[in-house]
Amino acid sequence: MHPRDVPDDPPPFLGTWRRVYIGILIYLFVLVTGFYLFTLAYR
Amino acid sequence: MRVLDWIVLVASLVSIIAYGLYRARGSNTVDRYLLAGKSMPWYAMALSIMATQASAITFISTTGQSYVDGMRFVQFYFGLPLAMIVIAAVVVPVFHHAQVYTAYEYLEKRFDAKTRALGSLIFLAQRGLSAGLTIYAPALVLSVIMGWPERTTTICVGATVVTYTMLGGIKAVTWSDVQQMGIILGGLIISLITVFVLLPSQVGFSDAVYLAGAAGRLNAVTTNFDWNDRFNIWSGFFGGTFLFLSYFGCDQSQVQRYLTGKSIAESRLSLLFNAVAKIPMQFFILFIGAMVFVFYLFVQPPVIFQQAELKRISTSGNFAPLAEQYQQAFDRRRQAALALVEAHHRVDPVAEEQQKAAYRAAQKDIDRTRAATAKLVEATGGEKGFSDTNYIFLSFVTKYLPSGIVGLVIAVILAATMSASSGEINSLATVSVIDIYQRYVKRDGSDHHYLVASRWATLFWGAYAVAFAGYAHRLGSLIVAVNKVGSLFYGSLLGCFVLAFAFPRVRGTATFIGMLVGEAVILLTANYTDISWLWYNGIGCIVVMATALLITALQDGAASATPGKPLPR
Numbered sequence: 001m002h003p004r005d006v007p008d009d010p011p012p013f014l015g016t017w018r019r020v021y022i023g024i025l026i027y028l029f030v031l032v033t034g035f036y037l038f039t040l041a042y043r
Numbered sequence: 044m045r046v047l048d049w050i051v052l053v054a055s056l057v058s059i060i061a062y063g064l065y066r067a068r069g070s071n072t073v074d075r076y077l078l079a080g081k082s083m084p085w086y087a088m089a090l091s092i093m094a095t096q097a098s099a100i101t102f103i104s105t106t107g108q109s110y111v112d113g114m115r116f117v118q119f120y121f122g123l124p125l126a127m128i129v130i131a132a133v134v135v136p137v138f139h140h141a142q143v144y145t146a147y148e149y150l151e152k153r154f155d156a157k158t159r160a161l162g163s164l165i166f167l168a169q170r171g172l173s174a175g176l177t178i179y180a181p182a183l184v185l186s187v188i189m190g191w192p193e194r195t196t197t198i199c200v201g202a203t204v205v206t207y208t209m210l211g212g213i214k215a216v217t218w219s220d221v222q223q224m225g226i227i228l229g230g231l232i233i234s235l236i237t238v239f240v241l242l243p244s245q246v247g248f249s250d251a252v253y254l255a256g257a258a259g260r261l262n263a264v265t266t267n268f269d270w271n272d273r274f275n276i277w278s279g280f281f282g283g284t285f286l287f288l289s290y291f292g293c294d295q296s297q298v299q300r301y302l303t304g305k306s307i308a309e310s311r312l313s314l315l316f317n318a319v320a321k322i323p324m325q326f327f328i329l330f331i332g333a334m335v336f337v338f339y340l341f342v343q344p345p346v347i348f349q350q351a352e353l354k355r356i357s358t359s360g361n362f363a364p365l366a367e368q369y370q371q372a373f374d375r376r377r378q379a380a381l382a383l384v385e386a387h388h389r390v391d392p393v394a395e396e397q398q399k400a401a402y403r404a405a406q407k408d409i410d411r412t413r414a415a416t417a418k419l420v421e422a423t424g425g426e427k428g429f430s431d432t433n434y435i436f437l438s439f440v441t442k443y444l445p446s447g448i449v450g451l452v453i454a455v456i457l458a459a460t461m462s463a464s465s466g467e468i469n470s471l472a473t474v475s476v477i478d479i480y481q482r483y484v485k486r487d488g489s490d491h492h493y494l495v496a497s498r499w500a501t502l503f504w505g506a507y508a509v510a511f512a513g514y515a516h517r518l519g520s521l522i523v524a525v526n527k528v529g530s531l532f533y534g535s536l537l538g539c540f541v542l543a544f545a546f547p548r549v550r551g552t553a554t555f556i557g558m559l560v561g562e563a564v565i566l567l568t569a570n571y572t573d574i575s576w577l578w579y580n581g582i583g584c585i586v587v588m589a590t591a592l593l594i595t596a597l598q599d600g601a602a603s604a605t606p607g608k609p610l611p612r
Contacts, residue, residue: 042256043256
């Protein structure tokens with residue numbers, strides 16, 4: 001009684017998972033920088 | 044609540060259950076019941092993961108947290124995208140290829156039976172405690188705000204959750220979560236719009252943001268380092284990464300969600316959606332709390348939002364001077380806020396600075412009066428460490444939101460409770476059947492036998508959660524400490540899984556001893572230091588790894604000194 005194995009497909013965008021992960025890291029950097037600037041602007 | 048509120052509330056809840064059960068047709072094998080036959084699309088898993096994580100008390104508390112302390116709580120989630128990348132890249136393919144139902148089943152494949160048993164028991168202990176509190180906490184708040192009896196609320200919510208979880212399994216849980224998430228997001232957006240509509244005509248959107256910022260309520264990023272401070276950028280990135288690695292990598296309530304994916308890519312996308320969407324969503328919820336703060340600049344709020352306690356202390360002789368101070372401070376703050384907006388509009392920097400100073404001084408007086416009132420609550424027999432944070436948003440909703448919206452917001456709270464609770468009950472049942480019952484009680488049962496056992500286990504954990512919720516009022520501060528309790532256990536589990544994935548030479552016994560030592564160190568840290576609970580996961584993980592690696596090095600040294608002797612397990 002074991003669940004079946006499933007395929008390992010490439011991502012639907014950016015070609016490779018490595019590029020998707022880098023994209024998310026860049027997104028996180030932009031988001032945190034944006035929040036920091038938001039904090040400074042309304043402090 | 045008015046008739047329209049009841050109609051909205053009942054229609055929302057009935058549609059959630061009906062939709063979940065409709066989508067769960069055919070869950071008649073163990074594989075379909077526990078893992079949806081590995082057929083789920085990424086967006087359903089993504090929303091289910093998000094809904095399971097967002098319990099009602101998180102939703103109620105987050106807005107209140109922003110009201111009293113500003114938006115810095117958002118930093119708690121900064122580590123989440125980092126954790127999601129690691130789990131998507133490393134953990135998801137390993138779990139899928141291992142063809143397991145639970146995360147702890149993998150531990151036996153990698154280490155041994157005792158490590159699997161310890162991991163399973165840690166999960167059952169920690170998540171079992173949490174399951175009761177998940178149902179109890181919103182019932183407590185609704186009983187105070189709405190006057191609903193706690194016991195009836197917990198039984199109704201528990202019975203509803205158990206019904207669709209028991210009948211439909213993970214598919215019902217996941218598709219119900221999707222709809223619950225829709226209701227939650229819709230309710231939040233409508234709440235924010237309504238807050239803006241209720242602001243005075245001379246205060247526009249940019250003015251509201253400006254006033255919230257001037258009172259320190261838009262402090263989304265704080266860069267000062269303090270071990271005892273739960274929410275700053277450093278604890279968010281480092282402590283948060285460890286916490287979310289533990290939660291999404293080792294907690295069956297989350298692992299089971301992404302194991303239902305029809306491919307590894309679908310499971311990865313569901314996690315990465317959360318990596319992208321979670322922080323903006325939390326920012327949005329906190330922003331609502333900040334705007335509720337701005338609303339109460341112009342409409343006097345009660346000195347404390349817990350009406351039952353307020354009524355109780357109002358007869359105390361010490362309350363009248365506090366109420367007087369509060370009234371004066373509120374009047375000064377309202378005048379200063381209006382004058383500040385006016386100075387800001389006519390671009391008069393000198394007047395703006397003067398009014399800002401007056402506005403902040405009045406706010407400090409209000410904070411001091413609220414703190415003194417909370418102390419009065421404690422001194423007159425109220426709860427130790429009294430806080431009204433959980434009552435702020437719901438007080439606002441029930442008093443100022445229009446008919447229909449109140450019902451929707453209550454539906455949001457109950458939907459969040461049900462989504463978190465169903466995920467917990469479903470995962471507790473899965474671990475009980477797969478890791479305990481099938482492994483130690485009956486190893487040769489048929490598929491139908493384990494399907495029936497899973498349904499009974501779901502009923503058991505649902506009944507346990509409701510029964511535990513019935514006694515939770517006696518636990519008092521434990522409700523406040525539920526996150527801390529989770530952190531007491533997650534570090535050991537995380538250390539165990541990091542060893543499993545990254546250190547192929549480490550064996551079962553070394554890991555098992557490492558987990559016990561790690562757990563002991565976390566408990567000592569919690570009892571004898573002031574270090575914030577957010578760091579426990581990192582500390583526990585590092586101690587487990589260091590202990591296991593040291594034992595492995597000693598074992599390797601002993602084995603190499605005895606030629607031909609195999610490495611011990």
